[in-house]
Amino acid sequence: xxxxxxxxxxxxxxxxxxxxxxxxxxxxxxxxxxxxxxxxxxxxxxxxxxxxxxxxxxxxxxxxxxxxxxxxxxxxxxxxxxxxxxxxxxxxxxxxxxxxxxxxxxxxxxxx
Amino acid sequence: xxxxxxxxxxxxxxxxxxxxxxxxxxxxxxxxxxxxxxxxxxxxxxxxxxxxxxxxxxxxxxxxxxxxxxxxxxxxxxxxxxxxxxxxxxxxxxxxxxxxxxxxxxxxxxxxx
Numbered sequence: 626x627x628x629x630x631x632x633x634x635x636x637x638x639x640x641x642x643x644x645x646x647x648x649x650x651x652x653x654x655x656x657x658x659x660x661x662x663x664x665x666x667x668x669x670x671x672x673x674x675x676x677x678x679x680x681x682x683x684x685x686x687x688x689x690x691x692x693x694x695x696x697x698x699x700x701x702x703x704x705x706x707x708x709x710x711x712x713x714x715x716x717x718x719x720x721x722x723x724x725x726x727x728x729x730x731x732x733x734x735x736x737x
Numbered sequence: 738x739x740x741x742x743x744x745x746x747x748x749x750x751x752x753x754x755x756x757x758x759x760x761x762x763x764x765x766x767x768x769x770x771x772x773x774x775x776x777x778x779x780x781x782x783x784x785x786x787x788x789x790x791x792x793x794x795x796x797x798x799x800x801x802x803x804x805x806x807x808x809x810x811x812x813x814x815x816x817x818x819x820x821x822x823x824x825x826x827x828x829x830x831x832x833x834x835x836x837x838x839x840x841x842x843x844x845x846x847x848x849x850x
């Protein structure tokens with residue numbers, strides 16, 4: 626069964642600090658992996674999309690990495706801001722399927 | 738502005754009373770889908786549509802119907818809502834390849850009493 630596991634479940638950091646969120650998946654065959662940011666009560670917003678051949682992709686202070694061999698991805702947030710407080714969701718889509726597999730998300734709280 | 742619009746944003750209804758949640762996108766996307774989000778479970782796909790008149794079940798389709806008569810619209814229909822369908826619902830759209838950014842609507846919070 627296709628699964629996406631995210632860790633940690635929740636994280637609290639101080640403003641200005643860096644943090645890394647993890648995503649492990651068993652989806653096969655692999656097509657693409659996305660990271661979304663979801664503010665409370667709002668729709669997810671896409672941060673990055675990566676295919677099998679991409680190892681790193683950045684979007685401002687967000688940098689996603691992908692290791693397709695170990696089926697792991699990470700999302701690194703640099704110099705965190707209060708507005709980074711949100712849930713971060715990892716989504717993996719398998720080749721030939723149009724049903725994405727969602728992780729349960731990591732809840733990030735940035736304190737001043 | 739590229740967007741996915743859902744209506745209503747909030748809805749309280751009674752068990753068994755048919756309802757429709759509308760979804761419209763202005764990006765000419767082929768692929769549209771519906772999700773529900775419940776605490777501790779994350780987002781789960783209900784139905785998706787690859788194009789006009791092409792729809793298919795996602796992970797949790799029971800109790801829901803959809804239609805895709807026009808490219809821009811993808812309504813979610815609950816013929817006989819039950820309390821276990823109380824949830825936060827999101828509509829999303831993207832290009833058919835799925836390799837471009839997916840856009841989500843603002844969400845519809847549904848309560849069935």
